[in-house]
Amino acid sequence: MRQAVSTLGVLLLVGLTMGASGLHPAPLRAVAVYERKCSSCHGKEGALLERGFEKKYASASELREVVASMPGAIGMRREELDTMIAYLRAISREEPFLVWTERKDNALEGEVSPGTALVRAAAGRKTLKVVRPEPNRWRIELPRDARLEDVEITAQSGKGRTTLRLRDAPYSHTR
Numbered sequence: 001m002r003q004a005v006s007t008l009g010v011l012l013l014v015g016l017t018m019g020a021s022g023l024h025p026a027p028l029r030a031v032a033v034y035e036r037k038c039s040s041c042h043g044k045e046g047a048l049l050e051r052g053f054e055k056k057y058a059s060a061s062e063l064r065e066v067v068a069s070m071p072g073a074i075g076m077r078r079e080e081l082d083t084m085i086a087y088l089r090a091i092s093r094e095e096p097f098l099v100w101t102e103r104k105d106n107a108l109e110g111e112v113s114p115g116t117a118l119v120r121a122a123a124g125r126k127t128l129k130v131v132r133p134e135p136n137r138w139r140i141e142l143p144r145d146a147r148l149e150d151v152e153i154t155a156q157s158g159k160g161r162t163t164l165r166l167r168d169a170p171y172s173h174t175r
């Protein structure tokens with residue numbers, strides 16, 4: 001019982017701190033899930049998908065239907081599917097994809113594709129150090145005085161450049 005109460009307390013506290021900014025990480029590690037469930041048919045980082053394939057679909061909901069019907073997508077929640085579709089748009093446009101997936105205190109973690117892309121981060125005017133635990137992952141430490149709303153992450157590769165502003169969304173290519 002006591003443990004249940006303290007767990008609840010921690011959850012409330014986490015809820016309050018996160019709620020303070022109202023910004024949340026994405027619900028899906030889209031790049032890792034893609035590699036695990038989709039790459040066997042569509043290639044590493046989407047290499048076998050046709051460039052510009054999204055143009056074949058008249059609307060976003062048509063593309064959603066196709067993706068939702070894929071073997072690895074069965075049972076995905078709507079918000080998870082949204083994250084995956086954003087990644088697919090980036091692949092279709094040959095642009096780097098960025099997603100924020102975790103927050104542990106002041107540490108933020110996420111994914112980038114392709115893994116060869118150069119990732120930079122800033123909070124307002126302050127440049128933040130970016131660590132890459134794995135080619136497709138990035139990690140930054142938010143200084144105490146920095147606000148989540150001010151964090152901007154960019155990814156640069158031969159394929160172009162993508163900027164993710166956490167105040168807008170937890171991942172790029174939302175449309």
Ligand code: HEC
Nearest residue numbers: 034037038041042050053056066067070071072073084088
């Ligand atoms: C067993 C092989 C297989 C797996 C696994 C698979 N797909 Fe597919 N996918 C296909 C085939 C075959 C097509 C083309 C036929 C069709 O449109 O249904 C396709 C079509 C697509 C298209 C449309 C491409 C275009 O050019 O229009 C997208 C996007 C896509 N898949 C995404 C995914 C995602 C995301 C996953 C993982 C969640 C996935 N697929 C898993 C076989 C697979």
